[in-house]
Amino acid sequence: MSDLADAVDAVDAVDAEDAVDAVDLAAWTCPAPLADSPTIVMGHGGGGAMSAELVEHLFLPAFRGPAAATELADAAVVALGGARVAFTTDSFVVRPLFFPGGCIGDLAVNGTVNDLAMVGATPCYLATAFILEEGTELAELARVAEALGAAARVAGVRLVTGDTKVVDAGHGDGVYINTTGLGLVPDGVDIRPGRARPGDVVLVSGEIGAHGVAVLSCREGLEFGTQVRSDTAPLSGLVAAMLATGADIHTLRDPTRGGLAATLNEIARGAQVGIAVTERAVPVAAPVADACSVLGLDPFAIANEGKLVAIVPAADADRVLEVMRAHPHGRDAAAIGTVTEDNAPMVVARTGLGGSRVIDLPMGSELPRIC
Amino acid sequence: MSDLADAVDAVDAVDAEDAVDAVDLAAWTCPAPLADSPTIVMGHGGGGAMSAELVEHLFLPAFRGPAAATELADAAVVALGGARVAFTTDSFVVRPLFFPGGCIGDLAVNGTVNDLAMVGATPCYLATAFILEEGTELAELARVAEALGAAARVAGVRLVTGDTKVVDAGHGDGVYINTTGLGLVPDGVDIRPGRARPGDVVLVSGEIGAHGVAVLSCREGLEFGTQVRSDTAPLSGLVAAMLATGADIHTLRDPTRGGLAATLNEIARGAQVGIAVTERAVPVAAPVADACSVLGLDPFAIANEGKLVAIVPAADADRVLEVMRAHPHGRDAAAIGTVTEDNAPMVVARTGLGGSRVIDLPMGSELPRIC
Numbered sequence: 139m140s141d142l143a144d145a146v147d148a149v150d151a152v153d154a155e156d157a158v159d160a161v162d163l164a165a166w167t168c169p170a171p172l173a174d175s176p177t178i179v180m181g182h183g184g185g186g187a188m189s190a191e192l193v194e195h196l197f198l199p200a201f202r203g204p205a206a207a208t209e210l211a212d213a214a215v216v217a218l219g220g221a222r223v224a225f226t227t228d229s230f231v232v233r234p235l236f237f238p239g240g241c242i243g244d245l246a247v248n249g250t251v252n253d254l255a256m257v258g259a260t261p262c263y264l265a266t267a268f269i270l271e272e273g274t275e276l277a278e279l280a281r282v283a284e285a286l287g288a289a290a291r292v293a294g295v296r297l298v299t300g301d302t303k304v305v306d307a308g309h310g311d312g313v314y315i316n317t318t319g320l321g322l323v324p325d326g327v328d329i330r331p332g333r334a335r336p337g338d339v340v341l342v343s344g345e346i347g348a349h350g351v352a353v354l355s356c357r358e359g360l361e362f363g364t365q366v367r368s369d370t371a372p373l374s375g376l377v378a379a380m381l382a383t384g385a386d387i388h389t390l391r392d393p394t395r396g397g398l399a400a401t402l403n404e405i406a407r408g409a410q411v412g413i414a415v416t417e418r419a420v421p422v423a424a425p426v427a428d429a430c431s432v433l434g435l436d437p438f439a440i441a442n443e444g445k446l447v448a449i450v451p452a453a454d455a456d457r458v459l460e461v462m463r464a465h466p467h468g469r470d471a472a473a474i475g476t477v478t479e480d481n482a483p484m485v486v487a488r489t490g491l492g493g494s495r496v497i498d499l500p501m502g503s504e505l506p507r508i509c
Numbered sequence: 510m511s512d513l514a515d516a517v518d519a520v521d522a523v524d525a526e527d528a529v530d531a532v533d534l535a536a537w538t539c540p541a542p543l544a545d546s547p548t549i550v551m552g553h554g555g556g557g558a559m560s561a562e563l564v565e566h567l568f569l570p571a572f573r574g575p576a577a578a579t580e581l582a583d584a585a586v587v588a589l590g591g592a593r594v595a596f597t598t599d600s601f602v603v604r605p606l607f608f609p610g611g612c613i614g615d616l617a618v619n620g621t622v623n624d625l626a627m628v629g630a631t632p633c634y635l636a637t638a639f640i641l642e643e644g645t646e647l648a649e650l651a652r653v654a655e656a657l658g659a660a661a662r663v664a665g666v667r668l669v670t671g672d673t674k675v676v677d678a679g680h681g682d683g684v685y686i687n688t689t690g691l692g693l694v695p696d697g698v699d700i701r702p703g704r705a706r707p708g709d710v711v712l713v714s715g716e717i718g719a720h721g722v723a724v725l726s727c728r729e730g731l732e733f734g735t736q737v738r739s740d741t742a743p744l745s746g747l748v749a750a751m752l753a754t755g756a757d758i759h760t761l762r763d764p765t766r767g768g769l770a771a772t773l774n775e776i777a778r779g780a781q782v783g784i785a786v787t788e789r790a791v792p793v794a795a796p797v798a799d800a801c802s803v804l805g806l807d808p809f810a811i812a813n814e815g816k817l818v819a820i821v822p823a824a825d826a827d828r829v830l831e832v833m834r835a836h837p838h839g840r841d842a843a844a845i846g847t848v849t850e851d852n853a854p855m856v857v858a859r860t861g862l863g864g865s866r867v868i869d870l871p872m873g874s875e876l877p878r879i880c
């Protein structure tokens with residue numbers, strides 16, 4: 139997720155004249171009172187409430203001033219030479235570098251390709267920047283680079299510019315990768331969280347939670363036997379197929395850090411709507427459900443790297459779902475809920491027992507360094 | 510410098526059919542035999558010969574396949590929706606975060622803005638991605654973000670998308686920043702190393718070596734008293750003024766990592782020309798010269814963050830130099846040499862004593878983590 143694009147709209151509302159010259163940490167209120175513990179904690183990188191606080195209270199005041207008017211989205215859409223260009227950046231710090239189903243190299247391509255796809259853009263170009271730790275084995279780096287190159291070829295994006303920095307041993311963790319993507323948004327396509335409307339149907343493209351569980355299963359000190367593989371995959375082909383139906387897709391998001399819970403909450407807040415989810419309708423593979431059950435994790439809050447959430451008008455839902463199910467990356471797609479006027483901006487799940495529970499925006503991350 | 514853009518041209522020459530499936534480290538020959546010491550060392554991040562080896566022998570074979578045809582340049586120039594778009598990425602890992610004359614925040618903006626300017630592009634948009642170390646003080650991060658925002662306002666670029674990741678204490682160093690820039694290349698502008706031609710004049714925009722010496726002066730364990738401040742500055746205004754003369758500027762480069770020595774060598778190799786430099790003509794401020802003398806460093810190999818090298822036809826040199834000197838970031842601009850047919854692809858300096866010396870491409874970096 140591109141957290142700054144999520145919030146640059148707010149910048150335009152800031153009057154540069156009135157803006158204070160420095161960030162006022164004392165006035166910062168947040169569920170975990172940061173003013174009392176004024177240092178970065180792992181939760182600030184979790185993609186949940188603490189990440190949002192950091193953007194809202196630290197980065198945006200600092201970056202005040204002219205900013206492009208984009209809204210809660212995975213990528214910024216900017217005007218450039220007459221074209222509508224999608225632009226998104228992500229750093230990848232996943233640990234370990236290799237995990238069942240993938241590695242940091244393909245993750246870095248797919249994550250950024252997917253952020254472009256979530257605004258309906260056709261991914262075109264990628265920039266890659268490596269921060270390498272002194273002492274990293276060249277053979278391991280080569281495996282990462284091979285995976286990155288292969289993923290780019292699969293996704294049909296061109297790696298056109300890059301950078302390499304090296305930091306001393308003890309100031310990195312093997313390989314960190316930043317990828318920045320450029321894509322073209324076709325004429326007439328307007329996909330963003332703010333377009334979600336009461337009555338719309340919420341679709342998910344498949345079984346959730348695989349990526350987070352796969353990474354966790356090989357985390358040092360936490361190894362457990364499981365057949366769960368990361369779902370890392372490029373979703374631009376699936377999105378192209380969905381767009382080709384002619385349906386007026388309102389919103390697309392990929393539920394990465396913070397999982398489905400964070401994504402649905404961000405959409406609800408971005409559009410000031412409620413979202414009602416039928417818990418039983420959300421596809422979760424049995425091994426993922428089992429692992430979450432044993433570890434006390436909520437599959438709704440676990441990261442995915444090859445899934446998307448789509449918000450579509452009710453009239454279009456069936457044909458979009460049909461096309462999704464016909465695509466290799468959408469075989470297990472399902473309608474999981476509806477957008478409501480009630481309960482805005484909350485996400486409420488109907489449980490299997492007929493009750494209901496509020497699905498909160500996760501505070502930090504249950505699983506740090508998952509992407 | 511965007512090392513991948515430097516070399517993607519080579520990718521097009523690789524026959525994907527013939528390409529080996531894995532990087533062959535055993536066949537890798539390089540001045541420092543990496544096959545015998547197959548790990549990343551600090552020199553791989555220095556922007557010199559070792560960085561180039563890593564790109565040529567590891568990244569490019571891995572990234573083989575369709576790549577945009579750009580050539581040795583600070584930014585890739587790609588076609589996007591009918592526009593010529595400049596695209597460049599850089600990570601910043603400078604240590605310490607704050608140094609005389611600047612900090613990692615303004616450096617991250619100016620470095621990327623300058624890479625866009627070096628292909629003649631007007632910088633438009635920036636993406637910023639932070640990798641934060643657990644335990645970093647929010648107040649320190651706020652100072653960095655303030656400096657980044659201020660530098661973007663000065664350079665006239667919009668911060669439109671971003672990302673924040675957090676890594677555990679001991680796996681980072683406070684704040685690492687990646688910035689990726691997007692710019693528009695005006696019609697008719699074709700600025701790249703390959704256009705340097707024998708007879709062209711080599712200009713430099715001011716006194717060299719200040720950034721590296723400024724950072725070094727406050728490096729832990731190395732503090733020494735000096736008045737040298739980093740020259741970090743956005744050069745897009747200077748380049749716009751130079752372009753406005755109507756001169757046919759052949760090549761622009763900003764001599765960052767590896768300094769003037771690396772930049773001139775890369776131009777000589779990129780265009781397969783020789784470059785003759787008059788050592789005495791290269792402006793070096795006295796405190797920089799003194800510091801280099803005491804520390805045994807060569808000012809030609811020290812990083813700059815607010816200087817450029819321009820290669821222009823002899824007929825245009827005087828008026829370009831005049832315009833540079835009239836600009837705040839080019840006051841001390843000077844003609845320092847010529848492009849030659851002889852000695853290709855070497856850089857030869859005429860020394861103050863009337864002799865000559867070859868200026869080599871630095872192997873690694875005399876000063877690691879300078880940007």
